[in-house]
Amino acid sequence: MSIDPLMVLASLGIGVVVGLTGMGGGALMTPVMVLLFNVPPLTAVSSDLVASAVMKPVGSFVHLRRGTVNLGLVKWLCLGSVPAAFCGVLVTRALGSGKEVQDAVQTALGVALLVAAAGLIIRAYLRLSERARRRDGSAEALPQDRPEVRMRPLPTVLVGAVGGLVVGMTSVGSGSLIIIALMALYPRLKASQLVGTDLLQAVPLVAAAALGHILFGDFKLGLTASLLLGAVPGVWVGAQLSSRAPGGVVRRALAFVLLASALKLLGVSTPATGIALVAVALVAPVLWMLIRRRLGFPALAGRRARARLRRAQADGPLADGPLPQTES
Template sequence: MHFDWAMAGGSFLVAVVVGLTGMGGGALMTPMLVTFFGVSPLAAVSSDLVAAAVMKPVGSLVHLRRGTVNLRLVGWLCAGSVPSAFAGVLVARALGDGASVQDVVQKAMGVALLVAAAGIVVKAWMSRRRADAGEGEDENPEIAVRPLPTALVGSAGGLVVGMTSVGSGSLIIVALLALYPALRANQLVGTDLLQAVPLVFSAALGHLLFGDFQMEVTGALLVGSIPGVYLGSRISSRAPGGIIRRVLAFVLVVSGLKMFGVPAVPLAWTMVGLAAAGGLLWLYGRLLAPARRPRQDGPGGVGEPGRQQAGDQPAAGHVGDPVAS
C-alpha cells in the first residue's frame, strides 16, 4: 500500500486547526483531498469521516480533562445529530452524486460561516468596549440550555454531515454561537468537539457500509491528524479566549470563502491579508489601551490617586485618624 507523506502533512495542519477551533475538518480536509491529491469526491468524504471518527475523540478528551465542555449541550445536540447523520448517507445515495444539492448546501454554509465570523468580531468589539468602561465579563456564565432548538440544530447538522462530511464543526459551531452567545470560546470549542464524536461515528458507519472508503487515504489522514488535533486541543483548552476567538474568526472566513469555490491562490492571498490586518488592528488596540484605561480618581478629585502607592509616605498622623495631631 502506497503511503502519502504529503497527505499526512496536510492532515496534520488541518487537524491543528480542528483542535484549536473545533471546526475545519470537513470544510478544509475534504477540499484538500479533492483539490491537491486527486481523490474522488465520494472517496474523500468517506475516508475523511472514518478518519474523523478516530481524530475527534482525541481532541475532545483533552477538553473533557480541562473541564471546557458543556455536557448538557452535548447530550441534546447528539439526540438530534446521531440518527440524522446516518440518514444523511442514505439521502446522499438516493440523490446520486447530488452535485446540485451539495452546491446549494455549501453556498448556504458559506454565508453562515461569514455571518458567524462577523458575529465573533462584533462580540469581541463589544467585550472590549465593556472592558474599557470598567465592566468585567463573567468568566463562568450560566448557560440556560434550550432543548428543542439545540436538538433541531443537531438534526440539521447531522443530515449535512452525512451527505457532505462538512458541518460537524462548521455548521454546529455557527448555530451554537447564535443560540448561546454567552458561551466562552474554549467551552464552545470543547463542546463542539465532543458532540461531533457520536455524530461522526454515525456518519462514518454509514459510509463504511454504503460509501467509498479507501484505507490508504484514511491511514495517511490518521498519521497526521491524531498528533495535530492533540496539539491544537492542548493549546485551545489553555489559551485565553481572545486568542481562540481570533483564530476561530480567521478559520470561519477562510472556510466560508472556500464554500464559494474561491481558487487556492486568491484564497492564500486573502489569508495573508487577513493575518496582516488582524495584526495591525491588534497593535492599534494595544497602543490605544493606556489612553482608554479609566483613571483612578481619589476622593480629592480628578487625578488624585485613589490608594496609597508603594513607597509613598503617609501624611502626619496615623492612617484612620480623623485629624492629624
C-alpha cells in the same frame, strides 16, 4: 493499503491549523482531497469522517475531565444530530450514483464551506461585540463558576438535526456551524464551555456519520490512514503553538481559504475566483477596521498590544514571561 506521502504532508498542515483554531478539519481536509488530489467527493467525505471519528474523542475527553461541558446540551444536540448524520448518508445515496451523486456532494460541500466561512466572520464579530459590551458595563457579568443556562430543548434538537444532516452529507459543520448556533441560543455559556460542549457532541455525531459512510459511502482505508498519519501529530503541534500564535490572524486566513475552496467546488472559473478573492482581500480589512472603530476599539488590533509593551518597557525591564499578544 497504500499510504500517500503527499496526502500525509497535506493532512499534517491541516492538523496544525485545527490545533491552532479548534476548527477547520472537515472544512479544509475534504476540499483539499477533492481539489488537489482529485479524490472523488463522496470518497473524500467518507474517509474524512472516519478519520475525524478517530481524532474527535481526544480533545472532547480533555474538556469533559476539566468540567467544561454542558451535558444537558450534549444530550439534546445528539438527539437530533446522531440520527440526522446517519440519514445524511442515506440522502446522499438517494440522490443517485456515479457522477450524479459526486456532483451533488461537491455542490453541497461548496455551499457548506460558504456557510462555514460566514460563520467564522459572525463568530469573530460576536466576540468583539461582547468584549465591547463588557468594557462598557452594559453586559451582565458571567459568574466565575459554571453558569446555569435555561435549556431550550426544541431549538437545540433542531440545531443538532440540521448540523448532523450537513455533516453526514459533506463532513463540514461539526466544529464550525453548530458552535455558531450554540453561541446564539446560549449566550451565557463561557467560551470554554461552548468549545467543550461542541467537541463532545461531535463525537457521537461524527461516529454516526462515519458508520453510515462505512456502510453506504465510499470509504477507503488507505486514504484514511494517510489522513491520520499526518493529522494526529499536526493537531498536537498546532495545540502547542496555539498559546503563542495570533489566533485571529489564523482564523481570518482560514475563512479566506474556505471561501476560495467553496468557489472552486461550486464551479466558479479561475479568473472569477481570483477577482472575488482579490476584492475580499482589499475590502474585508477596511470593513473590519471600521467595525472595530465603531465598537470603540483601535482600528488595528496590534496597536493596543504594542502600547502595552511600550508602557511595560517605560516602567522598567520586562519580567520573564510571554509578551503581550495581539487581539483577534
